[in-house]
Amino acid sequence: MKSGPDIARVAALVGDPARANMLTALLDGQALTASELAQEGGVTVQTASSHLGKLLQARLVGVRKQGRHRYYDLGGRDVAHMLEALMGVAAGAGPTRVRPGPKEPALRKARVCYDHLAGDLGVQLYEGIRRLKLLAKDGEAIALTRKGRRFCTDFAIDLADLERLRRPLCRECLDWSARRSHLAGSLGSAFLARFYDLGWAKRVPSSRVVAFSSTGEKAFLDRFAA
Amino acid sequence: MKSGPDIARVAALVGDPARANMLTALLDGQALTASELAQEGGVTVQTASSHLGKLLQARLVGVRKQGRHRYYDLGGRDVAHMLEALMGVAAGAGPTRVRPGPKEPALRKARVCYDHLAGDLGVQLYEGIRRLKLLAKDGEAIALTRKGRRFCTDFAIDLADLERLRRPLCRECLDWSARRSHLAGSLGSAFLARFYDLGWAKRVPSSRVVAFSSTGEKAFLDRFAA
DNA sequence: TAGACGCTTCGATTATCATCGAGGTATGAA
DNA sequence: TTCATACCTCGATGATAATCGAAGCGTCTA
Numbered sequence: 428m429k430s431g432p433d434i435a436r437v438a439a440l441v442g443d444p445a446r447a448n449m450l451t452a453l454l455d456g457q458a459l460t461a462s463e464l465a466q467e468g469g470v471t472v473q474t475a476s477s478h479l480g481k482l483l484q485a486r487l488v489g490v491r492k493q494g495r496h497r498y499y500d501l502g503g504r505d506v507a508h509m510l511e512a513l514m515g516v517a518a519g520a521g522p523t524r525v526r527p528g529p530k531e532p533a534l535r536k537a538r539v540c541y542d543h544l545a546g547d548l549g550v551q552l553y554e555g556i557r558r559l560k561l562l563a564k565d566g567e568a569i570a571l572t573r574k575g576r577r578f579c580t581d582f583a584i585d586l587a588d589l590e591r592l593r594r595p596l597c598r599e600c601l602d603w604s605a606r607r608s609h610l611a612g613s614l615g616s617a618f619l620a621r622f623y624d625l626g627w628a629k630r631v632p633s634s635r636v637v638a639f640s641s642t643g644e645k646a647f648l649d650r651f652a653a
Numbered sequence: 654m655k656s657g658p659d660i661a662r663v664a665a666l667v668g669d670p671a672r673a674n675m676l677t678a679l680l681d682g683q684a685l686t687a688s689e690l691a692q693e694g695g696v697t698v699q700t701a702s703s704h705l706g707k708l709l710q711a712r713l714v715g716v717r718k719q720g721r722h723r724y725y726d727l728g729g730r731d732v733a734h735m736l737e738a739l740m741g742v743a744a745g746a747g748p749t750r751v752r753p754g755p756k757e758p759a760l761r762k763a764r765v766c767y768d769h770l771a772g773d774l775g776v777q778l779y780e781g782i783r784r785l786k787l788l789a790k791d792g793e794a795i796a797l798t799r800k801g802r803r804f805c806t807d808f809a810i811d812l813a814d815l816e817r818l819r820r821p822l823c824r825e826c827l828d829w830s831a832r833r834s835h836l837a838g839s840l841g842s843a844f845l846a847r848f849y850d851l852g853w854a855k856r857v858p859s860s861r862v863v864a865f866s867s868t869g870e871k872a873f874l875d876r877f878a879a
Numbered sequence: 880t881a882g883a884c885g886c887t888t889c890g891a892t893t894a895t896c897a898t899c900g901a902g903g904t905a906t907g908a909a
Numbered sequence: 910t911t912c913a914t915a916c917c918t919c920g921a922t923g924a925t926a927a928t929c930g931a932a933g934c935g936t937c938t939a
Contacts, residue, residue, distance in 0.1 A: 432743035434671035442665030495936040505741050515731050517658035536811040721906040721915050
């Protein structure tokens, strides 16, 4: 009966609206201060502090002290993955369907998932580079082909840098809106950073939306969704 | 702020211990009656009924009436996936670490995940058939190679049968214990069924453990983990 | 040193929800 | 019909936990 990990404990933590909002706010990978998270959660700082204490104890978030601020970030990639999985279920569940707010279509199109691109464009990116044979499945891991490595160099992504990290280079991540995979891992992260650098896209403040400029989107589609 | 699906609602549902236990009991894909689920959850039937009503409304479970019984099963594959993701986080979280009960190692080695094989042996199966080039990634979906199709026929798996279903043939599923992918989809399901048929393994009653006989395990490793 | 700021801890209040007894409604058996 | 089973609904009870005011503790600025 009591087999496997204690799933109810962590689910209950995410089950509180205030905490859920905080976690979702952290889902883009950037760290936020306790007061900012209180704002995101729609509660006072005292309440938020209590919540953060619990999340911290369960390792769902981490902290870095910096001066008189305390920066909280997500506990890890598996936490992000779990949250996205929850969204996948929540999206198609309940009689109280999520009413598609004004931001919804934008989120569906392109958003940040921890530190890489998700949404329609994220899926297009992944499928594009698969179609161009820049990536190949080799056994368990996805790996860059020779052609892929050349492409990255051309695209000003320093592979040597990425490979020094202990983090896997390529990884699939399931998209809750598109229900398809997109590219995660350090390479996914590097791609997104490059899009920012090139001025193709930028983050919309205080949301997970990634806004592509019209020229940026054209360039993006040109490269990857040919 | 209020962007994306209502994650707290579903998390709160899973957050109750009784409901969590019920869901975990359903994770192996077989349907259970309301009374059986009450037992699994450690509550009376009235309480269980209340819980099941909520889970049903949120589509986390489904029902089939059959005579005077009501068979509940998991709402879908995405629900199963979410639960596994939660386990992944719960496994490595909290100061109250899960104490590895007697069943734990067995669960880690081989268990049922909805309807296919998970755990170490599940991962070995997947990696084995990848290594043998029976599967290939083609764009977005994983597909059987010609060699793979021949293998299945030899292994007495009726592909034509499987392909009539609307369900995808091959699919990856992330393992919470091994943190690697294993094979899901109707093919994953067919493989497991075949292992039962061959007498290589059988289910341990009222648990998710899949017990391989010693000869069965040898045959399994011979084929897939060569 | 004083004061402002960011955050946490403590304590009291309140609302939510799981729980189960009692009673009600289908289904199946005798 | 009558009884038993499987399940659900209703209502009362109780425990848990979210919430915020007040107060305390570091840290930065002047």
